Amino acid sequence: MNDTPQRSRAVFSTEDFGLMKEAIGEHIKKIADDPRSAKFSNLYHRLGRLG
Structure with a gap:
């Protein structure tokens, strides 16, 4: 029996961070006064530091 915890898999890919950053950048423009x-x-x- 192996008691070593398994490494979790990444939820997002490197490309996903770029897409999220782009979407959030557009959203910021729309809610600038909020x-x-x-x-x-x-x-x-x-997000920019991640991907």
């Missing part, structure tokens, strides 16, 4: 745009902008930049 206070939530700052949160989306932060997410956009975090």
Whole structure:
């Protein structure tokens, strides 16, 4: 019996991060006057560091 935990598989591919960043970038433009745009902008930049 193998007690070593199995490595989890990635949920998103590298290409997915680029697509999400592009979609969020477009969304930020549409909600520029919304206070939530700052949160989306932060997410956009975090995604840029990943992929």
